[in-house]
Structure formats: C-alpha cells, structure tokens
Amino acid sequence: MSAISELSSMSRRKGPVTDEEKRANRRDNKAAYIFLLPWLVGLVVITVGPMLMSLYLAFTDYNLLQPPEWTGLDNFTRMLGDARLHNSLRVTFTYVLVGVPLQLAVALLIALVLDKGLRGLPFYRSVFYLPSLLGGSVAVAILWKQIFGTTGLVNQVLAMFGIAGPGWISDPSTSLGSIILLHVWTFGSPMIIFLAGLRQIPNMYYEAAEVDGATTLQKFWRITLPMLSPIIFFNLVLQIIGSFQSFTQAFIVSGGNGGPSDSTMFFTLYLYQKGFGQFDMGYASAMAWFLLVIIGAFTAINFIASKYWVFYDD
Amino acid sequence: MTKLQTLPAPEHEQGKDGKTPGSRTRGYGTRGGAGRPRESRGTLAFSRSARVKALAKHALLIITGGIMIYPLLWMVVSSLRPNDLIFREPGLWLNSLEMGNYTDGWSALSHPFGHYMLNSAIVVIGSILGNLISCSMAAYAFARLQFSGKKLFFGIMLLTIMLPFHVVIVPQYILFSQIGWVNTFWPLIVPKLLATDAFFVFLMVQFIRGIPKELDEAARIDGAGHPRIFLRVILPLMVPALATTTIFTFIWTWNDFFGALIYLTDPEMFTVPVALRAFVDSQSATSWGSLFAMSIVSLLPVFLVFLFGQRFLIKGIATTGIK
Numbered sequence: 001m002s003a004i005s006e007l008s009s010m011s012r013r014k015g016p017v018t019d020e021e022k023r024a025n026r027r028d029n030k031a032a033y034i035f036l037l038p039w040l041v042g043l044v045v046i047t048v049g050p051m052l053m054s055l056y057l058a059f060t061d062y063n064l065l066q067p068p069e070w071t072g073l074d075n076f077t078r079m080l081g082d083a084r085l086h087n088s089l090r091v092t093f094t095y096v097l098v099g100v101p102l103q104l105a106v107a108l109l110i111a112l113v114l115d116k117g118l119r120g121l122p123f124y125r126s127v128f129y130l131p132s133l134l135g136g137s138v139a140v141a142i143l144w145k146q147i148f149g150t151t152g153l154v155n156q157v158l159a160m161f162g163i164a165g166p167g168w169i170s171d172p173s174t175s176l177g178s179i180i181l182l183h184v185w186t187f188g189s190p191m192i193i194f195l196a197g198l199r200q201i202p203n204m205y206y207e208a209a210e211v212d213g214a215t216t217l218q219k220f221w222r223i224t225l226p227m228l229s230p231i232i233f234f235n236l237v238l239q240i241i242g243s244f245q246s247f248t249q250a251f252i253v254s255g256g257n258g259g260p261s262d263s264t265m266f267f268t269l270y271l272y273q274k275g276f277g278q279f280d281m282g283y284a285s286a287m288a289w290f291l292l293v294i295i296g297a298f299t300a301i302n303f304i305a306s307k308y309w310v311f312y313d314d
Numbered sequence: 315m316t317k318l319q320t321l322p323a324p325e326h327e328q329g330k331d332g333k334t335p336g337s338r339t340r341g342y343g344t345r346g347g348a349g350r351p352r353e354s355r356g357t358l359a360f361s362r363s364a365r366v367k368a369l370a371k372h373a374l375l376i377i378t379g380g381i382m383i384y385p386l387l388w389m390v391v392s393s394l395r396p397n398d399l400i401f402r403e404p405g406l407w408l409n410s411l412e413m414g415n416y417t418d419g420w421s422a423l424s425h426p427f428g429h430y431m432l433n434s435a436i437v438v439i440g441s442i443l444g445n446l447i448s449c450s451m452a453a454y455a456f457a458r459l460q461f462s463g464k465k466l467f468f469g470i471m472l473l474t475i476m477l478p479f480h481v482v483i484v485p486q487y488i489l490f491s492q493i494g495w496v497n498t499f500w501p502l503i504v505p506k507l508l509a510t511d512a513f514f515v516f517l518m519v520q521f522i523r524g525i526p527k528e529l530d531e532a533a534r535i536d537g538a539g540h541p542r543i544f545l546r547v548i549l550p551l552m553v554p555a556l557a558t559t560t561i562f563t564f565i566w567t568w569n570d571f572f573g574a575l576i577y578l579t580d581p582e583m584f585t586v587p588v589a590l591r592a593f594v595d596s597q598s599a600t601s602w603g604s605l606f607a608m609s610i611v612s613l614l615p616v617f618l619v620f621l622f623g624q625r626f627l628i629k630g631i632a633t634t635g636i637k
Contacts, residue, residue, distance in 0.1 A: 006516075007472045031540040032461035039452035039471070039515065042508025047474055050485035057484065064488065110378065113371050120372075126624060127379040133620055133627075134386070137569045138587040139609035142594055143389050146400070146602055153388060156404035185382060189631050196632035245478050248571045252591060271480055276576055281484050288480045295478055 005230065057285035064279050075286035085287070087262050088270040091176060095266065096243045099183040104235055107187040111194035112224070125195070128188045135186035141252035145169060148178040169253060172263035179264055182249050190235045197231035198224070226311040233310045237302050244295050247272070267291060393606040400602045412603075416611070419604030423589060423596070424581045427608055430589035434568055437502050437585055441567040442560050444506030445514050449559065450552070452509045453518030454544045458530065474512045479572075487576060497580045502573050506563070514559045517630065521555035522548060558630035561623040565616050586612045 033040070058075055060068035079085055110128060114121055134140050147153040150167035158165040168174045205223045214222070247268040250258065258265030258273075271291070275284030391408055392400045393415050420427045455461070456468055490501040509515055525548065533543045549556075571587040578584055584592065590612055593605055620627070 007469065028459040028540075029461045032455045032459040032464075035451045035455035035459065035540070035544070036467070037451075038448040038507060039509035042448070042505065042510045043470065043474070045489075046486065046505045046508055046510045047477065047482060050482035050489065051477075053485035053488075054481060064491070110375070113374060116371070118368065118371055118375075124375050124379060125628075126620075127383055129624075129628070130617075130620060131382055131386075133565055133616055134613055136571075137613060137616070138571055138590045139612045142590065142605060142609050143385055145594075146606075147385055151401040153385065153404055156402070160404070192628055192631050241476055241478070245480060248587075251571070251575075252594065255595070256591075268480060272572075275484055276487075281488070285484050288478075288484060292478055292481045299476070 005234070054285040054288055057282050058289050059286075060282045062281040062285075064281060068282065071282070075283050078283065079286060079290065084262060084265065085267075085270060088258070088265045088267045091258075091263065091265055092244060092267040094176060095180055095183070095246065096240060099180040100236070100239045100243050102180070103184045103187045104190055104232070104239065106184055107191040107235070108194055108228075108232070110187070111191045111198060112220075114191075115195060115198040125192070128191055130188065132186040132188035135182065136248060138248060138252055140182070141249045144178065144182050144249070145253050148174075170260055172260045175254070175260060175263045179249050179253060182253075183243065183246070190239065193231060193235055194228065197228050201227045229310045230312060233302070233306050237299060240298050240302065241295055244268075244291065244298070389606050390610055393603060393610050395603065397601060397603040400606070415601075415603035415607040418601065419593075419608040419611075422601070422604055422608070423584075423593060425584075427589070427611060430584050430586050431611075433499075433583060434585040434587075437499050437570075437574075438564055438567045440499065440503035441506040442563045444503060445509075445511055445559055445563045446556055448507055448509035449511065449514040450518055450549065450556065451544075452515045453522055454540075454548055456515070457519045457522035458527075458543075458548070459540070471512050471515055474510070475516060483572075483576070490577065496577055497583050498577075499583070501577045502567075502570070511563070514563070517558065518552060518555050521552050525551050554626065554629070557623070558626040561619055561626050562630060564619055568616055 057068060059070060059072060061071045061074070062068035114124055118124070131140075148168035149155075150170060152168070154168065155165040166174060168178045201224065205227070206219060209219050209223060245268055246266060250264045250266045250269055251272075254260075254264045254269075258269045267287070268291075271284050271287045274280045274287065387406055388404070391406050392403075394408060394412050395403065395415075396412055397415070423430075452471075456464070456471070486501070490496060495501050505511075529547050529551070530543050533547050538546065569587065570585075571591070574585045574588045575591070578588055581589075581592065590605075590608060593608060
C-alpha cells in the first residue's frame, strides 16, 4: 500500500531473470532512459550530487566567500561541545517523542469513532482534515502566536473562568508545549490513513468474534489493533521522519530565534541559523548529516521493533 | 489496496470495498446511525443503548471538531473587528463589519499584497507543470517499461521520498547562488521539472499499475511507440492521479516557507509566506487585525482547493500517506 511496504517487500523478492525478461530489457532500455531523463538529471544534480557535496563540506570550514578549507573532524568535535546544539536536540526529541504518539493516538481514536458507520461521516472527516492542510502555513503559525500569547484567545477564555493563564509562548516552560499542540491539531491526515485501513479489515472477523461473545474492548485489542498495526507502523515512520524536519511553526512562533531562552530552538532552526544566518556552511552540513543519521537510526529502530508488534495478514 | 482505484473514496461510502465485496454493507442511512452489522448483537440491533452510543459519539465529535475549528473561525471574525477587540473578545459575535483591516493589510508592505500572491501563483503554476510532466514520465518508465537497473532505480526513488531536505539544502543553495539564481523563482521551480518530488512518481506508478496492460498492447499492435502509448493511452486514463498531484503540489508550494525564506530575500520577489513573515516582524503586536486579515487572504486559496478537490486529496493520502 505504501512506499514503505513496497521498499521492504523489494528486499525480500529476488526472482530469477528469465530469458523473456532479458529480451524485454533490450527492447525498452532506450525508451525507458528517455522517459527517466528528467528524473535521472534531478537525482544527480538536485539530490545525490548535493548529498555528496554536503558530506564533503561537513569536513571543511566554508563561509561561501573563501573556498572550503579541509578541517577534518573539527566540525564534529565542535558539535560535541556545543551546548546550544545539545539543547536543540533535546527540544527536537521532546517534540517528536511527545507530539507524534499524541497526534497518532488522537487520530486513531477519532478514526475509530468515525468508522462505526456514523451518519455525517464526510462532514466530520472534512472538519478534522482541514487543519492538517493549513497547519504547515505561516498564517496558522501567526494565529497560534496570538492564541497562546499573554492576552491571546486561550487566556481570554480562561479569564472567563477566573483563571489567569501564563503567556504560553513567552514562558519557556510552556512554549514548546504550544507548538506540540499545533502538531497534534493536524491529526487529520493520519486519521484518513487510519480510516482507509479500518475499512480493509474483513467484517467476518468481527462477526466470528461476536458469535463467540467477545466484548467491544476484546474486539479492539484482538482484531482491530493487530489488523491495523501495519498502518500504525506506516504512520509512525512517516510522522517521525516528518517531525524531525519541522521548521516553519517554531520559526514563526518564536520570531525566528527559537526563544524564549532556546526553548523552541529546533535542530532545523539551529541548522538554519548556522548555515543561513552566520553562513557557517561547513558546520551546517555536518549538522545536516547528523540529522540524517538520527532519522535513519530512528527509522531502523522502528523497522526492527516492528517485527515484534506489526502483524501482516498475508 | 495497492491501486488508487480500489481505495475507499467518499462516493463509495455507501457500498462495498475492494477486498471483501458484499460482506460490508454499511448502514449509514439507518436510524440512530448504528445499524451496521458489526454493531448489532442478536435481535437488539436498534436498541436504545445503540442509539445512546451513537449520540455520545456525535457529541464527542462535535465537541472535538468545534474546539479544532474554533480558532480558525475566531480568526476570521477577529479580522473583521477593530484592533483592540482582538485582545478582549473571545466570542464570535460581530457588532459591526470592519473592512479596514483588509485595506490596511493589503498595502502594509512595500508592495500591495496582491503582488506577493502573484509571485506565489507563478511559483505554484511552474511547480505544478513541472511535477505533472516530469513525474508522469518517470512513472511511465517505472510502471510499464523493462530496463536494466530498474529495481535499483526504483529503490533509490522510494528512498528519496524519505530523505530529509536539510541534507541537500546547503549545497543546493551554493549551486543556485553560483548560477545567480538567488532572488529568482528558478530554485523553487527547476527541481520540480526534474521530478524531485518522488512522492508523486510513486503515486503515479501505483496508479498506472492499475491500468489494464491490454490497452497498451492493443495500441502497440496498432503500431504505436512508447511516446504515443504514454500520451494517448496512459495519460488520459491517469487524470485522477494527475489531479491529486496538482492539488497537493498547489497546497505544498503555496505554503512552502523554507525554500522561499532561503532563496527570496528581495521584497520584490517575496511569495506569500515570506511576505507574511515580514509583516509579523514589522508590525509586532500593533496591528493584529490586519495581520489576521492577510493571513486569511493567504489561506483562502488553500481553503478553496480543499473545498473542491477534497475527493482527490483524501484518495491521495490514503494511497501514499503523504501529508
């Protein structure tokens, strides 16, 4: 169903190449490469070339003006001692490890409620989906900045109950929380993937369980959850990869500086400051590769762990 | 659910799905909304408890949905209010209609806001054309042609979907700045012409795989070559996938902040997101009304696309899991 399942099945499937296939190969090669030409050029010039280039730059000192100067592992040893970078990692990990599970839990809950043949499903689905389309925009980040401001909407509502709320965004202890909330607010797209997955569960399982007298909770734990586990896994992998790269919301809400006192300094924000604020391109490249390694490690852990909890029907 | 067509789409809601035809007749129209076989127990299918359950669900959904949408509604209402009320009035009641925020906001920056929308429109149109042409070509090759290295390239293509863009952004910036493309729209459009949004290649591959091969073969017997089969047979049949690509490219490009932030530093070239950002920075807390007004103007195109293209959006997410 997804790029991820396709990728994992590719590594399993190794059929012998038949003569017929070999003949077919010869026939189509030229046409195929013509059709692939734009993609191939893009792969070399826009993706792989820059990747290798940034790997090289990670070992240099480069400010765009003078040519890059080889400094070996300097950038990486600097990263070891960079307290702001460590803080940005903590902020990003908190965001990912709290925001992603929370968002997926809400998405699953609402999908389960919606799946039970409820009247008005298309309407509800639209309402829940809309925020995930708008959530990445600067406009919504601006709205968030006002809502969670000292005299913002949240505190106006709290004031009606006689509660004096803090300045959610100006207080370092709650600023990250309000950005995590913005992430949870965009649960609509994983919800739609869950809804599609729920409809693929054959009804006969539930019918059989009912004959055996299973309770609603038992049906959820024994049928819905295992059958849905590939979709949960898929959502988890995608959301984690995406959340590590989150940038716009923290940038706008904090006014571009990751404040107050670096509490919303995401790793990507710090990378932007280093690369495009101070033009420390070597250091920024080293950071980018570090980010790639982190994301790769998280994805690998996810895949390994999936063997223990993801259930494949086929 | 490997193919786009077999996915549950909104209009199929009342019927079966691809995998288990017939066994899932759903009771969306039934009284109390809980008439689905899965729900029923014995003879008490439409019991009072089922109706109470449905009511509780509606209550939960209305409350959750209401809380989610409220900030957006409030922003719309606030943009029509005098500035000072934004910090005092959490309700949605409007005493009078204040259009001043819109006229103020429209001309608050060095260019009228329409100028930035035009810039965004240029980037959006270029990106859509680029994605449609380059991704459909690559997808045709992956889905229909046999060639050496196909498996390897296909695997690489799937991997690039998951590649964080930060890894390539620094050298890309260096490359584009050396060609002199900073403060032009090229760095935002040219990558799309080169099918770097591999999401869409994958989406289209999935779709083409669902088109019967007999159609290609019939065309081939009639003497058509690959360009002809692609243009005359495959492309007309993959319009739904092209529509999904168009809509997603529109929304993502319209909202794209990071790319524009890096490449467009001259106010003349600002797209809507960077213009809004400049607005926030210049107006700190003094004119939230006009800031809200322009935020709403900037969200309006996305909202309209959402209204009219929802069917394709939902199909697209369900197939590939894109945001």
